[in-house]
Amino acid sequence: MKEYCGVFGIYNNPNAAYYTYLGLYALQHRGQESAGIAVTNGERITYYRDFGLVSSVFKNESLKHLTGFVAVGHNRYSTSGASDSPDNIQPIVVSYKYGQMAIAHNGNIVNALELREKLEEEGSIFRGTTDSEVIVHLIVKSKKRKFLEKLMDALSKLKGAYSLLVMTNKKLIAARDPWGFRPLCMGELDGSIVFASETCAFDLIGAKYIRDVEPGEVVVIENGEISSYQIPGCENCKKSQCVFEFVYFARPDSKIFGKSVYEVRKEFGKILAREYPVKADLVIPVPDSGVVPALGYSQESRIPFEMGLIRNHYVGRTFIKPDQKMRDIGVRVKLNPIPELLKNKRIVVIDDSIVRGTTSRKIIRMLREAGAKEVHMRISSPPTKWPCYFGIDTPTRDQLIASSHSIEEICKYIEADSLGYLSLEGMIRAAGGNKDSFCTACFDGNYPLSVPETITRQAEKK
Incomplete structure (x- = not known):
């Protein structure tokens, strides 16, 4: 599983670019490309974009040239479009008949290919390969008169996930898809309105969280006035907020979908301890996303919590592994056990998910080599059996071990003494909602809207 994108926007602030830089810094976990x-x-939109982390892309000199009182920013991890093309870096900025606009998009439009083919037949020319660029063309080609009407017309044609920021020369607009797949929060900073994928961005700049942008809502800020509208035709769309945001993607210090990520993850661990108890000496997490559910498991089971695995936070996204021996070392580059804690101990290991199973097996072998007597694996989410088409870069179904193996078979493959997954019912209960308010397709295959065959075939070719 890989992160996708983070968006940030601010209206009416003389230091708009600098605050956006800080907001993107806080959202770095959502995209590192x-x-x-x-x-x-x-009067004029200026921009700066490049490959790399926020801290390497933006220096004092580049920020000085970004002068203005409204800004939008974007961190990208590619879920659609080539990752090595500079034309796919966002925000996408264009000039057209009525001025300029910039858009920053988190999510995945499942009917983008169909829309793109139609637009190209009508004469549209695309620079990049992302689904986000389709949104720009739909806005520009709309026959509606006013910009907001053009935007609404464009959004009504989209199917899929989008938490979207659109900036014109004078407006800032935030929109969230009718299903509400991805989070988008609204806040306030000394009279300035701010938007972000997660509230951790507000905490860094000292902004106050106001509320979430609602599914199907379009918030427009112009001349200091805030207006709210509903996307046409979304009245019957079923709310489908991505529950995996709580499992892995969001930062634990964020609030998303109205809930504290930290508290939800801890409740995952508590329920997991009740559903799959075991006699053990220590509870240890696979850092970082396993830490909070491991605390919950420890508190509920009264088994002591220890950091038996230490993560190296300075490992880049690429690690050259020329042969099998080097590949086996790959997990040790990121994680290292503490033998003094583990020797002759019965260990409960908490992780957020098992994708292919190869990493879990290497971790368990490493713990046994460090002296662990028993290793019991507990996962703070249900078995991941289906790919996501709404903004998460997941492997295809044949690469997801849970899609073709029973829990007993997975346990044997990863070489654990026992294996337990959080139930889907337990997960929804911990998230404080009902099943009808979340997208759980990666666990049960029940996609909230139909996915075109072109998308599923494309995914299978990856």
């Missing part, structure tokens, strides 16, 4: 910021001074 590229970053960009666009600003407007009311």
Whole structure:
């Protein structure tokens, strides 16, 4: 599982670019391939984008040239479109008949290919390969008169996930898809309105969380006035917030979908301890996403919590592994056990998910080599059996071990003494909602809207 994107926007602030830089810094976990910021001074949009982390893309000199009072920013991890093309870096900035606009998009439009083919037949020329660029063309080609009407017309044609920020020369607009797949929060900073994928971005800049942008809502800020609209035709769309945000993607210090990620993850661990108890000496997490559910498991089971695995936080996204011996070392580059804690102990290991199973097996072998007497694996989510088409870069179904193996078979493959997954019912209960308010397709295959065959075939070719 890999992160996708983070968006940040701010209206009416003389330091708009700098605050956007800080917001993107807080959202770095949502995308590490590229970053960009666009600003407007009311007459002209300027922007800077490049490959790399926020701290390497933006220096003092580049931020100084981004002058304006409204800004949008984007961190990218590619779920759609080539990752090595500079034309796919966001925000996408265009000039057209009525001025300029910049858009920053988190999510995945499942009917983008169909829409793109139609637009190209009508004469549209695309620079990049992302589904986000389709949104730009739909806005520009709309026959509606006013910009908001054009945007609404475009959004009504989209199927899939989008938490979207759109900036014109004078407006800032936030929109969330009718199903509400991805989070989008609204806040306030000394009279400035801010938007972000997660509230951790507000905490860094000292902004106050106001509320979430609701599914199907479009929030428009112009001349200091805030207006709210509903996307046409979304009245019957079923709310489908991505429950995996709580499992892995969001930062634990964020609030998303109205809930504290930290508290939900801890409750995952507590329920997991009740569903799959075991006699053991220590509870240890696979850092970092396993830490909070491991605390919950420890508190509920009264088994002591220890950091038996230490993570190296300075490992980049790529690690050259020329042969099998080097590949086996790969897990040790990121994680290292503490033998003094583990020797002759019965260990409960908490992780957020098992994808292919190879990493879990290497971790368990490593723990046994460090002296663990028993290793019991507990997973703070249900078995992941189905790919996601709404903004998460998941493996295809044949690469997901739970899609073709029983829990007993997975346990044997990863070489654990026992294996237990959090139940789907337990997960929904911990998230404080009902099953009808979350997308759980990666666990049960019940997609909230139909996915075109072109998308599923494309995914299988990856």
